[in-house]
Amino acid sequence: MKLRSLEDLERVRQEGKTLLWPAEGKILVGMASxxxxxxxxxxxxxxxxxxxxxxxxxxxxxxxxxxFCAREPIAELRFPDETRIFYGEMDRDKALELASSFSHxxxxxxxxxxxxxxxxxxxxxxxEQITFYRGQRRRxxxxxxxxxxxxxxxYIAQGGYFAAWQALHMPPEAVLEEIKRAGLRGRGGAGxxxxxxxxxxxxxxxxxKYVICNGDEGDPGAYMDRSVLEGNPHSVIEGMIIGAYxxxxxxxxxxxxxxYPLAVKHLxxxxxxxxxxxxxxxxxxxxxxxxxIHIFEGAGxxxxxxxxxxxxxIEGRRGQPRPRPPYPVGSGLFGKPTVINNVETWxxxxxxxxxxxxxxxxxxxxxxxxxxxxxxxxxxxxxxLVEVPIGTPLGQLISEVGGGPPQGKALKAVQIGGPSGxxxxxxxxxxxxxxxxxxxxxSMMGSGGMVVLDEDTCMVELARFFLxxxxxxxxxxxxxxxxxxxxxxxxxxxITAGRGRPGDLELLEELAxxxxxxxxxxxxxxxxxxxxxxxxxxxxxxxxxxxxxxxAGVCRALFSYAIAEEKCAGCGLCLRVCPSGAIWGEPGKxxxxxxxxxxxxxxxxxxxxxxAIAKL
Numbered sequence: 001m002k003l004r005s006l007e008d009l010e011r012v013r014q015e016g017k018t019l020l021w022p023a024e025g026k027i028l029v030g031m032a033s034x035x036x037x038x039x040x041x042x043x044x045x046x047x048x049x050x051x052x053x054x055x056x057x058x059x060x061x062x063x064x065x066x067x068f069c070a071r072e073p074i075a076e077l078r079f080p081d082e083t084r085i086f087y088g089e090m091d092r093d094k095a096l097e098l099a100s101s102f103s104h105x106x107x108x109x110x111x112x113x114x115x116x117x118x119x120x121x122x123x124x125x126x127x128e129q130i131t132f133y134r135g136q137r138r139r140x141x142x143x144x145x146x147x148x149x150x151x152x153x154x155y156i157a158q159g160g161y162f163a164a165w166q167a168l169h170m171p172p173e174a175v176l177e178e179i180k181r182a183g184l185r186g187r188g189g190a191g192x193x194x195x196x197x198x199x200x201x202x203x204x205x206x207x208x209k210y211v212i213c214n215g216d217e218g219d220p221g222a223y224m225d226r227s228v229l230e231g232n233p234h235s236v237i238e239g240m241i242i243g244a245y246x247x248x249x250x251x252x253x254x255x256x257x258x259x260y261p262l263a264v265k266h267l268x269x270x271x272x273x274x275x276x277x278x279x280x281x282x283x284x285x286x287x288x289x290x291x292x293i294h295i296f297e298g299a300g301x302x303x304x305x306x307x308x309x310x311x312x313x314i315e316g317r318r319g320q321p322r323p324r325p326p327y328p329v330g331s332g333l334f335g336k337p338t339v340i341n342n343v344e345t346w347x348x349x350x351x352x353x354x355x356x357x358x359x360x361x362x363x364x365x366x367x368x369x370x371x372x373x374x375x376x377x378x379x380x381x382x383x384x385l386v387e388v389p390i391g392t393p394l395g396q397l398i399s400e401v402g403g404g405p406p407q408g409k410a411l412k413a414v415q416i417g418g419p420s421g422x423x424x425x426x427x428x429x430x431x432x433x434x435x436x437x438x439x440x441x442x443s444m445m446g447s448g449g450m451v452v453l454d455e456d457t458c459m460v461e462l463a464r465f466f467l468x469x470x471x472x473x474x475x476x477x478x479x480x481x482x483x484x485x486x487x488x489x490x491x492x493x494x495i496t497a498g499r500g501r502p503g504d505l506e507l508l509e510e511l512a513x514x515x516x517x518x519x520x521x522x523x524x525x526x527x528x529x530x531x532x533x534x535x536x537x538x539x540x541x542x543x544x545x546x547x548x549x550x551x552a553g554v555c556r557a558l559f560s561y562a563i564a565e566e567k568c569a570g571c572g573l574c575l576r577v578c579p580s581g582a583i584w585g586e587p588g589k590x591x592x593x594x595x596x597x598x599x600x601x602x603x604x605x606x607x608x609x610x611x612a613i614a615k616l
Contacts, residue, residue, distance in 0.1 A: 003278050004286040005286055013162075024059060029062055029063070031044065033230060038073045039090075062148060063147065067132075071088030075087045079118075082116075085115045131403055132402075139363075141385065147231075147232065149266050160235070167245060180193070180199070183195075184349070186345050187448070188305075188344070189444070191368065201339045202248055209337045214307065216304045224344060225447070226262075228343050228344065228347055237271065239349035254296065255313070256296070258297040268295055274293075365434055370389075375450060379456075381403030412426055412457055415462070417529070419466040422443030423463070441533075442532060458552040459534045460541055460555070461496050471489050481523065481527065485515060495542065512535075516532070561593050574603075580597050
C-alpha cells in the first residue's frame with residue numbers, strides 16, 4: 001500500500017512500535033560487519049535454538065552496530081517498556097547460558113555491559129555512563145543498534161520519513177534555507193557548506209538534476225559510512241529525498257564500494273521497501289514530487305572518492321578526476337547539475353528537517369555545528385565508532401572515550417583524516433576537532449578515520465605505509481602525483497631500510513610540497529600530509545634513521561637482537577625456533593646470536609622464558 005498522507009505514516013509508525021517493543025520482549029544480536037566478523041551469526045543461531053528448545057516467549061531479531069566494536073558480538077535483551085540490557089563479547093556458549101538464565105528471570109548482571117532504563121537495583125551500569133559512551137552525543141548513530149535495518153517500519157517508528165513528509169509540504173526554498181541556517185558542512189572532507197552547495201545546484205539552469213551519495217569509503221581503518229549504511233540505510237534515503245526536493249532533482253545515485261556487500265544488500269532492500277510504500281517513485285507522499293534512487297557498486301578505487309572521479313565511474317568511464325571548474329553543481333553527472341554529499345551528511349539532513357536548525361546548532365561550534373562520527377582504531381582500548389560534538393578536544397576523545405593505549409603504553413600520536421591526513425603528536429591533543437584547527441596543524445578532518453599510535457610506533461615507517469597506499473591508488477593522470485609520490489616513496493623506503501643519504505630529508509620535503517601544490521585532485525594534494533606532519537613533529541626520528549637507528553625498534557634493518565648471558569639458562573628453546581640457524585650454544589650454557597644470520601623475526605623473543613633476549 002502506498003503512503004499518501006500523514007495518517008498513513010502514523011499507522012505504519014504504530015506497526016513499527018509493536019515490532020520495536022513487542023509485548024513478549026526481544027533478544028537482539030548486532031549483525032553488522034563488525035559483529036559478524038566476531039562470530040555474531042553463531043550467537044544469533046544459538047539464541048534461536050534456545051528460544052525454540054526452551055519454549056521462551058522472546059522474539060529473536062537482528063540489528064546494526066552499536067558502535068562498541070571492541071566488545072562485539074553484542075546482544076541485547078529488550079522489554080516492552082523500552083528497557084534495554086546489553087551483553088558484550090558474546091559467543092555461542094554464553095548465549096545458551098544467558099537464554100537459560102532468562103527463562104528463570106535471571107538477567108545476569110554479572111555478564112551485562114550496560115542498560116538503558118530499567119531498575120538501578122539490578123546493579124547494571126547505565127550505558128551512557130560507560131566510559132566509551134559517556135563523552136558521545138549520538139545523533140546520526142542514535143538508531144544504529146536500535147532498529148532492524150531490514151524493516152522500514154521500525155525506522156518509521158522512530159520518526160523516520162516524517163521529516164520527508166514535512167519537507168515535501170513546504171516550498172523547496174524553505175527546505176534549503178533551513179539547511180543553510182543549520183550550518184551543516186559536508187562530513188566527507190573539506191567541510192564545504194551543504195546549503196551553499198544545494199543553492200548553487202538549484203540555481204543552475206536546466207530541468208534535469210541529480211543528487212549523489214558518496215559511499216566510496218576507502219580509507220584504511222575507516223568504516224563510518226559502512227556502519228550507517230548497514231545499520232540505518234533509510235536515514236540516507238530520507239536525506240536524499242529531502243535534498244532532491246530542495247534542489248529540484250528527480251533522480252539520485254548511491255555510490256558504494258562493492259567490498260561492502262552487507263551495506264549493498266541492506267541498501268537494495270531499503271530502496272525496494274521505500275518504493276513499495278511509495279516513498280520513492282512517483283507522487284511521493286501525496287505530492288507531485290517524484291524521485292528515484294539507483295545503487296551503483298564501485299570497483300574499489302580510492303580515487304573514486306573524489307567527486308569528479310566518482311561521476312566518471314557512474315558514467316561508465318575510468319574513474320579519474322578532471323580539472324575544476326566547472327564544478328559538479330553546474331556540470332556534473334551526464335553534464336547536468338549535481339549535488340554530491342557523503343553518507344554522514346545525508347544522514348544529518350532528516351534530523352535537521354525534523355528538529356530544526358536551532359536544535360542542530362546546540363552542539364558543535366559556531367562555524368561547524370553538529371556532531372562528527374569517527375572510527376577509532378589502532379593502539380586504543382575502546383575501538384569502535386564514536387560520535388562527538390565538533391570542537392571536542394582530540395585528547396578527550398582518545399583518552400576518555402577511547403580509554404587510551406592498552407598495556408600502559410604511552411600515547412605517541414594520532415593519525416586523523418585517513419591516509420591523506422596528518423600525524424599529530426601527543427603534545428597537540430588538546431586541539432579542538434574542527435576543520436580549520438586540524439588543517440592549521442597540518443592534518444584534516446577527512447571522512448573521520450582516526451588511528452591512535454603508541455610508543456611502539458615508528459613514525460617514519462607509518463609515513464611510508466600511508467604513502468605506499470596513496471601512491472598505489474593514484475590514478476596516474478597527472479605527473480606530480482604519479483611521479484612525485486613514487487619518488488617520495490623510494491626515499492622513505494630507503495630510509496627505513498637503513499640506506500638513507502645526507503640530504504634525503506630536504507629532498508623529501510621539497511618533493512612533498514611540490515606534489516601538494518601542483519597535483520590535479522585532492523588525493524594528490526593531500527597525499528604528502530603524513531610525510532610533512534611526521535617531518536614537522538618527529539624529525540628527530542627521521543634523523544635517527546639516517547644515523548642507523550630506529551628508536552621504536554620497528555625497521556628491521558636498523559636494530560638487532562642480543563642474548564644477555566647472565567639471564568640465559570641455555571634451555572635451547574630459542575635455538576629450536578630460529579628459522580635461520582642464527583642462534584648457537586650448548587645445553588645449559590649461555591647461547592649467542594650470530595648477527596650476520598639473524599633475520600630479526602622475533603621468534604626467539606616470543607619463546608624465551610627468562611626474557612634474556614632484547615633489541616639493540
